[in-house]
Amino acid sequence: MKSLEVFAGPRARARLREVGLRAADVRVVPAAAGGPKGLVLNPLDRFVFGHWLAGASQVVHLAGASIGAWRMACASLPDADAALARLADDYIHQRYEHAPGRAPTPRHVSAVFGAKLAERFGGREAQVLGSPRYRLHVFTSRGRHLLGREGRLGSRVTTPLGYVGAFATNAVSRRAMGGWLERVVFSDPREALPLHLRDYRTRVVALDAANLQPSILASCSIPFWLEAVRDVPGAPPGAYWDGGITDYHLHLDYASMHEGLVLYPHFQRQIVPGWLDKALRHRHRASGRLANVVVLAPSAEWIATLPGAKLPDRNDFKVFGDDFDGRVAVWSRALDESRRLADEFADMVQRASIDAQPLD
Numbered sequence: 001m002k003s004l005e006v007f008a009g010p011r012a013r014a015r016l017r018e019v020g021l022r023a024a025d026v027r028v029v030p031a032a033a034g035g036p037k038g039l040v041l042n043p044l045d046r047f048v049f050g051h052w053l054a055g056a057s058q059v060v061h062l063a064g065a066s067i068g069a070w071r072m073a074c075a076s077l078p079d080a081d082a083a084l085a086r087l088a089d090d091y092i093h094q095r096y097e098h099a100p101g102r103a104p105t106p107r108h109v110s111a112v113f114g115a116k117l118a119e120r121f122g123g124r125e126a127q128v129l130g131s132p133r134y135r136l137h138v139f140t141s142r143g144r145h146l147l148g149r150e151g152r153l154g155s156r157v158t159t160p161l162g163y164v165g166a167f168a169t170n171a172v173s174r175r176a177m178g179g180w181l182e183r184v185v186f187s188d189p190r191e192a193l194p195l196h197l198r199d200y201r202t203r204v205v206a207l208d209a210a211n212l213q214p215s216i217l218a219s220c221s222i223p224f225w226l227e228a229v230r231d232v233p234g235a236p237p238g239a240y241w242d243g244g245i246t247d248y249h250l251h252l253d254y255a256s257m258h259e260g261l262v263l264y265p266h267f268q269r270q271i272v273p274g275w276l277d278k279a280l281r282h283r284h285r286a287s288g289r290l291a292n293v294v295v296l297a298p299s300a301e302w303i304a305t306l307p308g309a310k311l312p313d314r315n316d317f318k319v320f321g322d323d324f325d326g327r328v329a330v331w332s333r334a335l336d337e338s339r340r341l342a343d344e345f346a347d348m349v350q351r352a353s354i355d356a357q358p359l360d
Helices: 010-019 035-055 067-075 080-092 106-121 125-129 152-172 175-179 212-219 316-320 324-337 339-348
Strands: 004-008 026-031 060-065 134-143 181-187 202-206 239-241 261-265 293-298
Touching: 004 010, 004 339, 010 261, 010 293, 026 035, 026 067, 035 067, 035 080, 035 261, 035 324, 035 339, 060 067, 067 080, 067 106, 067 134, 067 212, 080 106, 080 324, 106 212, 125 212, 134 212, 152 175, 175 181, 212 239, 293 339, 316 324, 324 339
Parallel strands: 026 060, 026 261, 060 134, 181 202, 261 293
Antiparallel strands: 004 293, 134 181, 134 239
């Protein structure tokens, strides 16, 4: 059984057939939102950043939304392999206090997760921001109009109404959703992302020691599960939410890059633009913007071998309820099984030619 599948745009497919996949060709690594699904990419991340890319010398841009931002911040640390291993352990063992039969409050979840980020990145901001090889870009979603503030009334009234408006306008046009939510990228000031961000209403803010942790927290702040992060230092005032709302899988204009490939470890073959596009199947198709993208995704056959024949997902919190040990066991097994993805990738990059499937 093959565990890892390779999909690529036309430019990338030609390059893979000609010389295989070389670390020196990679210029950008995106990391999608998707919550627990990203756990199965952890051994692959550890090999890519802790070993394979470490053998090249070029600058690589790391773009992440939600759990992807957390992954890419860990990858930017000098001990990427160990930092990514800690991320998986932290994610699997996350625990929040709550009343029996009730979900934890967004305020509590934000406080606990924020404390974990402070534990892992506090005092290490200079290491992330000063990485000689990597340039980190954290994607967030900033609310506008009704979504511009999240106070007590906002969380119960205006925020739900604002997201109804965002959903309705997005169904008509993804660009139109920019009236409710704008993309704000907290970006390494040493070098801009080497691609255009003209597809959607966008602001770029310099990433620094003061906003590193708040921007990652904001990028992971799923509406109604966590609180919005208010007034991130150095950025326009307002409420900042999960970067996956505007950029669920970062379907960006990678083809506008002048050189190199985009290496995209992903938990599925489709690259969905925004979170509100999940139900809009016509927006799941590949576009010309992905011409130079290489997607690494687990095969359906391998996923069928996991507990429940599926990837870990956020619904597992409800399924397992107060059975903390049961959820930990299932997610830990999925993580153990996903080492096969890293092993197959390690074998693949030794080949002189790779025949990738087309993105569709």
